[in-house]
Amino acid sequence: MNKLSLEERVALRDSVHQLLTNECDESAVRTTMETTSGFDPVLWNKLAEMGIVGLIINEDQGGAGVGPIELETVMEEVGAALLCSPLLASGVLAAELLNALQNDDVSSQLLPAIADGSCIATAALTGQSGCWTEGGVTVSAKGNTNEWLLSGSASYVLHGQNANVLLVAASTSDGLSMFVVEAEADGLSISGLPTFDHTLRLAEISFDKVAAERITTQRPVWDAVIQALDITLVALAGEQAGAAEHCLAATVDYAKTRIQFGRAIGSFQAIKHMAADLLLETESSISAARHAAACLADGTDDATEAVSLAAFACADTFVSTAATSVQMYGGIAFTWEHPAHLYLRRARADAQLFGSSSFYRERFIQQLEA
Amino acid sequence: MDTNNKIADEELRAQVRSWLGENWTQAKAASLKQHQPLWGASDELKSWLAEVVSARWAAPRWPTEWFGRDLSNKQAKIIEAEFAAVRAPGTGQDRTNLWANTLLAGGTEVLKSKLIGPLLQGEVNMCLLYSEPNAGSDLAGIRTRADRQEDHYVVNGQKVWTSGAMTADYGMLIARTDWDVPKHQGISYFYCPMKQEGIEVRPLRQITNESQFNEVFITDALIPAENLLGNFNQGWQMLQTALAYERLIMGEGARGPRSGGNKKAKNVEVLIALAREAGVLEQPKLRQDIAQMIAYKKLNALNGARGKADISQGASSSLMSLGKLAMSRILHEEARLRTEILGPGSLFEGSDYSDAENANFLTFQAYLTSIGGGTDQIQRNIIGERVLGLPKEPEVDKKIPFREVRAS
Numbered sequence: 001m002n003k004l005s006l007e008e009r010v011a012l013r014d015s016v017h018q019l020l021t022n023e024c025d026e027s028a029v030r031t032t033m034e035t036t037s038g039f040d041p042v043l044w045n046k047l048a049e050m051g052i053v054g055l056i057i058n059e060d061q062g063g064a065g066v067g068p069i070e071l072e073t074v075m076e077e078v079g080a081a082l083l084c085s086p087l088l089a090s091g092v093l094a095a096e097l098l099n100a101l102q103n104d105d106v107s108s109q110l111l112p113a114i115a116d117g118s119c120i121a122t123a124a125l126t127g128q129s130g131c132w133t134e135g136g137v138t139v140s141a142k143g144n145t146n147e148w149l150l151s152g153s154a155s156y157v158l159h160g161q162n163a164n165v166l167l168v169a170a171s172t173s174d175g176l177s178m179f180v181v182e183a184e185a186d187g188l189s190i191s192g193l194p195t196f197d198h199t200l201r202l203a204e205i206s207f208d209k210v211a212a213e214r215i216t217t218q219r220p221v222w223d224a225v226i227q228a229l230d231i232t233l234v235a236l237a238g239e240q241a242g243a244a245e246h247c248l249a250a251t252v253d254y255a256k257t258r259i260q261f262g263r264a265i266g267s268f269q270a271i272k273h274m275a276a277d278l279l280l281e282t283e284s285s286i287s288a289a290r291h292a293a294a295c296l297a298d299g300t301d302d303a304t305e306a307v308s309l310a311a312f313a314c315a316d317t318f319v320s321t322a323a324t325s326v327q328m329y330g331g332i333a334f335t336w337e338h339p340a341h342l343y344l345r346r347a348r349a350d351a352q353l354f355g356s357s358s359f360y361r362e363r364f365i366q367q368l369e370a
Numbered sequence: 371m372d373t374n375n376k377i378a379d380e381e382l383r384a385q386v387r388s389w390l391g392e393n394w395t396q397a398k399a400a401s402l403k404q405h406q407p408l409w410g411a412s413d414e415l416k417s418w419l420a421e422v423v424s425a426r427w428a429a430p431r432w433p434t435e436w437f438g439r440d441l442s443n444k445q446a447k448i449i450e451a452e453f454a455a456v457r458a459p460g461t462g463q464d465r466t467n468l469w470a471n472t473l474l475a476g477g478t479e480v481l482k483s484k485l486i487g488p489l490l491q492g493e494v495n496m497c498l499l500y501s502e503p504n505a506g507s508d509l510a511g512i513r514t515r516a517d518r519q520e521d522h523y524v525v526n527g528q529k530v531w532t533s534g535a536m537t538a539d540y541g542m543l544i545a546r547t548d549w550d551v552p553k554h555q556g557i558s559y560f561y562c563p564m565k566q567e568g569i570e571v572r573p574l575r576q577i578t579n580e581s582q583f584n585e586v587f588i589t590d591a592l593i594p595a596e597n598l599l600g601n602f603n604q605g606w607q608m609l610q611t612a613l614a615y616e617r618l619i620m621g622e623g624a625r626g627p628r629s630g631g632n633k634k635a636k637n638v639e640v641l642i643a644l645a646r647e648a649g650v651l652e653q654p655k656l657r658q659d660i661a662q663m664i665a666y667k668k669l670n671a672l673n674g675a676r677g678k679a680d681i682s683q684g685a686s687s688s689l690m691s692l693g694k695l696a697m698s699r700i701l702h703e704e705a706r707l708r709t710e711i712l713g714p715g716s717l718f719e720g721s722d723y724s725d726a727e728n729a730n731f732l733t734f735q736a737y738l739t740s741i742g743g744g745t746d747q748i749q750r751n752i753i754g755e756r757v758l759g760l761p762k763e764p765e766v767d768k769k770i771p772f773r774e775v776r777a778s
Binding site: 252255256263264266267268269271272273275276277279280283284286287288290291309312313358361362364365368369 | 638639642651657658660661662664665668669670672673675676688689692695696747749750751753754755757758759760761762763764
């Protein structure tokens with residue numbers, strides 16, 4: 001894994017910012033979120049061409065070959081712009097899962113197409129319970145070395161309805177395994193779920209004796225899943241921190257220009273104190289996300305602790321910042337036309353995607369108890 | 371600058387090192403460590419500081435006429451690093467000596483000649499006479515008055531929250547010198563002699579049942595005219611200079627528990643250790659609360675580290691303004707959780723109940739951070755206005771003569 005210099009990272013951030021300013025403004029987000037796929041294929045191709053989709057995929061597999069620090073930087077911009085895309089599902093979760101499983105054959109078969117955006121991959125890891133532990137898996141696999149058939153169901157599959165390839169966790173007679181399933185496979189039924197965050201795409205998938213290729217690996221499979229989830233959580237934390245920072249800045253700008261009682265509402269301490277409290281939260285979330293990224297990149301002993309901290313701190317901050325901003329705006333933000341609810345919807349969705357804040361606070365304290 | 375007068379870094383480092391080698395003996399180090407009074411400097415420290423001052427190591431950034439060497443910040447840090455390496459005190463006072471820095475910035479030649487040397491040598495004890503019973507958050511509302519009479523000022527009023535007042539030789543005092551101009555424009559800044567009849571110091575008993583602060587009652591106390599710092603009626607500006615030094619010096623001021631209650635938790639977070647000991651660590655709600663509390667602490671540390679990194683890269687950082695708010699929440703929440711862990715065990719006091727002592731002490735001591743140095747509410751105003759750029763609240767007393775300002 002390469003690390004970019006600070007200057008290079010600033011340049012990366014600027015170019016993503018520029019692209020999203022041009023192609024992903026509020027009206028583009030509103031248009032995209034009401035399409036069936038929920039993403040803009042033209043913008044997706046541009047992100048792939050810039051190397052964003054393959055950011056954490058090795059260079060010899062067609063990716064940019066960088067790591068969590070660069071990913072987190074990009075995700076702050078992604079969050080601020082409310083980008084609608086399968087980036088987290090394909091370029092982060094699925095890509096890192098393949099990295100972690102260390103199966104060269106499968107990796108070279110899938111990663112180059114993921115990196116160039118032509119293949120959208122995602123991971124089906126949990127069932128109806130939405131429990132992101134090994135016990136949450138509700139797909140089982142039967143078969144032998146050559147032929148495997150999957151049965152059961154998976155849910156909360158990020159961009160499942162847009163995926164060409166699924167990485168599916170399934171229990172076998174000798175433990176958990178990961179499988180590759182083509183989206184076109186017989187017996188597979190993928191249904192999109194109606195999400196209150198219209199910028200999100202989730203699917204439920206049922207498996208009725210679906211032919212699958214087992215990904216052989218030397219590692220315990222759930223360890224690989226955790227590695228993939230950890231970098232996904234860091235990316236999500238970056239998205240949350242960047243989005244929260246954007247929410248606060250936009251609300252503060254409004255408070256400087258909205259006049260009531262003959263003065264800008266931001267001059268009232270009731271508003272000012274809300275903003276000051278939110279600044280502490282948003283700055284803390286940025287610190288948490290960046291620290292977790294640095295710990296993962298360096299493989300420090302406390303990386304799991306740092307990722308857990310970022311997971312709940314950033315999730316809670318984005319929710320509280322987006323929610324408080326609606327209150328600070330007042331009536332204008334109670335309308336569909338105002339963007340505040342788009343952020344609040346994304347915040348509330350992001351806070352549940354891979355487990356709740358309580359789940360990660362518990363994981364955090366378990367690390368500290370050890 | 372004349373490059374001939376510049377000294378190379380390595381040459382400077384060698385000079386300090388050899389001077390410390392000759393003068394900072396083990397015996398001196400041991401005797402300094404042995405004698406550490408609560409207030410002021412021990413005789414051992416004073417005599418060491420005198421050596422440091424006369425060798426011009428005390429304030430190397432300062433001009434040569436005031437015991438300094440006119441060195442750059444970078445070279446002064448070389449000296450500080452050498453002193454720190456052998457744990458010798460006394461250098462870096464051009465950063466850390468609030469009293470001497472303020473005096474150098476605004477004092478008359480007479481006063482500087484009289485006091486700067488003794489201040490650097492720890493010969494003079496000092497205190498701050500800023501806050502008053504009716505001027506806390508609104509410090510510019512002070513009502514202690516100083517009236518010019520011939521070659522001195524006559525001072526009357528009351529100050530509060532003064533630490534070190536009992537032993538102080540001088541207090542840095544702000545007093546009103548003009549009542550007919552708006553509040554910020556009629557204040558002057560003085561070095562007020564404390565050992566005189568018109569000054570009465572009474573200890574304050576705090577909410578924690580401890581006494582670290584005093585009230586100071588001032589009745590017809592006299593200040594020589596040359597003890598004015600900055601210009602007459604421009605004390606508010608002088609105060610900003612002094613406060614800037616103070617902020618620079620103050621690190622995290624929060625105290626830990628009163629007794630050695632942290633000993634039980636060498637490598638484990640203290641709340642986890644306490645909850646485990648009380649047999650309540652498995653309660654889900656408490657686990658969540660403890661995790662959140664530890665998260666606040668870690669996030670504050672991460673913010674601090676990020677702020678320092680921003681500053682070292684030459685950027686300004688808004689993160690530094692957030693530490694006080696963060697710390698207030700941490701301290702109040704830690705105290706609340708310590709109490710919750712103990713339950714009815716928190717009812718007691720005394721040395722037989724050290725966990726209760728700590729929980730109860732911290733509960734009250736937390737207000738020192740959330741009220742002291744400007745309340746959290748004032749801090750939120752500052753963050754809102756100076757960091758986020760929100761407009762100020764209209765100030766009803768800003769432009770009218772102070773005489774007409776409403777008081778409680």
